[in-house]
Amino acid sequence: xxxxxxxxxxxxxxxxxxxxxxxxxxxxxxxxxxxxxxxxxxxxxxxxxxxxxxxxxxxxxxxxxxxxxxxxxxxxxxxxxxxxxxxxxxxxxxxxxxxxxxxxxxxxxxxxxxxxxxxxxxxxxxxxxxxxxxxxxxxxxxxxxxxxxxxxxxxxxxxxxxxxxxxxxxxxxxxxxxxxxxxxxxxxxxxxxxxxxxxxxxxxxxxxxxxxxxxxxxxxxxxxxxxxxxxxxxxxxxxxxxxxxxxxxxxxxxxxxxxxxxxxxxxxxxxxxxxxxxxxxxxxxxxxxxxxxxxxxxxxxxxxxxxxxxxxxxxxxxxxxxxxxxxxxxxxxxxxxxxxxxxxxxxxxxxxxxxxxxxxxxxxxxxxxxxxxxxxxxxxx
Numbered sequence: 001x002x003x004x005x006x007x008x009x010x011x012x013x014x015x016x017x018x019x020x021x022x023x024x025x026x027x028x029x030x031x032x033x034x035x036x037x038x039x040x041x042x043x044x045x046x047x048x049x050x051x052x053x054x055x056x057x058x059x060x061x062x063x064x065x066x067x068x069x070x071x072x073x074x075x076x077x078x079x080x081x082x083x084x085x086x087x088x089x090x091x092x093x094x095x096x097x098x099x100x101x102x103x104x105x106x107x108x109x110x111x112x113x114x115x116x117x118x119x120x121x122x123x124x125x126x127x128x129x130x131x132x133x134x135x136x137x138x139x140x141x142x143x144x145x146x147x148x149x150x151x152x153x154x155x156x157x158x159x160x161x162x163x164x165x166x167x168x169x170x171x172x173x174x175x176x177x178x179x180x181x182x183x184x185x186x187x188x189x190x191x192x193x194x195x196x197x198x199x200x201x202x203x204x205x206x207x208x209x210x211x212x213x214x215x216x217x218x219x220x221x222x223x224x225x226x227x228x229x230x231x232x233x234x235x236x237x238x239x240x241x242x243x244x245x246x247x248x249x250x251x252x253x254x255x256x257x258x259x260x261x262x263x264x265x266x267x268x269x270x271x272x273x274x275x276x277x278x279x280x281x282x283x284x285x286x287x288x289x290x291x292x293x294x295x296x297x298x299x300x301x302x303x304x305x306x307x308x309x310x311x312x313x314x315x316x317x318x319x320x321x322x323x324x325x326x327x328x329x330x331x332x333x334x335x336x337x338x339x340x341x342x343x344x345x346x347x348x349x350x351x352x353x354x355x356x357x358x359x360x361x362x363x364x365x366x367x368x369x370x371x372x373x374x375x376x377x378x379x380x381x
Contacts, residue, residue, distance in 0.1 A: 010246055012239075013043045015070035015081065021184075021213030022231055026071060026103075029235020037243060067242045069235075071103060087245035089238045089256070098253050101241055103234055105258040107136050110227055111143025114180040114208050117263045119151055119319060120328070122274035122283075123178030123206065129166075129190050130182040132159040137182040140210065144180050151319055166193050175204045176273040184209035184216040187224050191268060195221055202271040212264050223266035230379050234258040261379060262335045278303045279317040282310075283325070290329045293353050296322045331367045334360065338376040345372050 014030070017023040034040040043065065068081055068088035081088060082100075092102035111128075118126060126148050130137035141157055148155050156177075158169045170193060181187035187209030194205045201207070201222045209217070209226040217224040237256045245251055274280045285302045286294070299322050300310045314322050333352045337343060346357045354360035364372050 009039055009041050010066040010243075011041045011043060011064055012242065013045075013065050013068045013070075013081075015045075015068065015072055015077065017071070018044070021215065022211050022229075023071065025231035026069075026235035026238070029232040029237070030069060030239045031235075032232075033236045033239035033243070037240075067246045069238050069242060087242055087251065089242050089245075092255070099251050101238075101245075101251050101254040101256065103238055103256050103258070105136060105229055106260060107139030108143035108146070110210055110229070110260045111140040111145070111180065112147040113227055113260050113263065114140075114210070115144045115147035115151075118178030118180070118206065118208060118269070119148070119153070120325070121178065121206065121269060122272050122280075122317060123176065124153060124273075125174045125177040126153055126155045127169075127173055127177055127179040128155055128157040128182070129179055129186055130157065130159050131161075131186065134182070140180070140182050161189070163193060166190070167197050170194055170199060170205065171197060173205075175199075176206065176271075177204070178206045178269070178273065179208070181207055181209050184211050184213045184224055184226055187226065187268070188216060188220045191220060191222055191224070202267065202269050203273075206269040206271055206273070208263065208269055210260075217264075217266060220268070222268045225266045225269040226264050228261040228264055229258045230261055231258050233379055259379070261339060262332055274317050276313055276317045278305065278310075279314050282314065282322070283318070286322075286326055286329060289353075290326070290333060291351055291353050293355060294326065296326070299326070327363060327367075330354065330360075331364060334364055334372065335368075335375070338372055339379050348372070 014027070016026055018027065065084060065086050067086055068084065070078070070081055070088065071091040072078065073091070073093060075093065078090065078093065089101045089103060092104040115126065126144070128141045128144050130141055145155050156173055158166065160166050160169055170190070179190060181190050187207050190207050191201055194201055199205045207224070209224050210229065212226040212228040217226050234256050241254060241256065272280050272283050274283065282299050282303050286299060289298070297307070300307045303310045311321060314320070318325060320328070330352045334348055337348045337351060343351070349357040349360040352360065361372055364375070368375055370378070
């Protein structure tokens with residue numbers, strides 16, 4: 001086996017789908033690490049895009065490959081890659097030996113964040129649309145159901161892909177309904193089926209996807225709301241671990257986990273499924289005014305009733321107090337700004353409507369378990 005040395009440029013085989021946002025994010029993270037600590041020479045086989053039965057890992061002599069990063073569900077291809085006997089980081093599938101480091105997403109947390117988001121929009125009817133025999137889809141459903149159960153909501157679910165059967169499932173659901181689709185592709189299928197059968201998006205059926213694949217989300221009939229996941233960071237960490245292994249570190253079954261970041265709201269969930277018009281007006285007011293230093297009294301004034309009655313009706317409709325709703329949206333905005341910008345913490349606090357960066361830091365740590373600066377370093381490349 002050839003290890004990385006100052007006089008040798010490592011040759012790294014990448015078996016990653018490049019046409020989708022998920023794979024592109026992984027590749028950006030890998031490329032970022034290679035620019036920082038390389039150079040590396042990357043090998044990608046064009047025939048990765050062929051049908052699984054025609055794929056092969058043997059296009060390049062295994063003796064010339066120093067390491068592999070692969071993200072595929074094709075068990076036969078995985079077996080061929082393992083026969084090369086070089087350091088590798090793989091997508092976690094059941095066929096892998098326990099010592100091979102793996103990439104996976106925090107699927108339970110993805111499901112919980114999705115349920116939180118749909119419940120915060122006022123949905124008391126929830127559904128999940130997944131794929132049969134996909135372990136990550138099952139775990140996302142479990143997280144979704146767990147969070148819904150804590151709000152006394154029982155979810156409906158299906159793995160059906162047949163259009164007629166999917167139609168029957170969708171039309172049978174009580175409306176309005178908020179649906180988590182296990183990924184953005186599934187989200188688009190659900191929306192297309194709903195529209196073809198006369199269901200209004202998002203007022204009758206609001207649908208949320210996962211991965212925030214921008215091309216899929218923006219080219220759908222209705223732009224898709226989706227959960228952004230830290231895939232670029234995972235690519236960086238996978239490359240870092242592979243580098244250590246190519247330098248002689250023994251694999252120990254490490255797991256590199258892609259954590260969900262936040263919900264990117266687009267038209268497919270741009271609604272509030274709340275019958276109480278005063279509460280609905282208050283929620284829109286909070287969304288519009290969140291960058292400002294609004295207080296509970298400002299929201300109460302918008303509802304035009306006593307504070308006690310406003311709190312009772314707000315909690316009944318949303319499951320949260322007014323202050324909890326305001327703080328939840330502030331923290332979500334802080335998450336986005338920390339990851340998507342390089343703004344100083346003080347300016348982020350101001351943009352998110354906090355009176356000071358110290359107060360923002362205290363609230364942010366209580367919600368996420370880490371200081372804003374630590375959160376930024378953990379979720380950016």
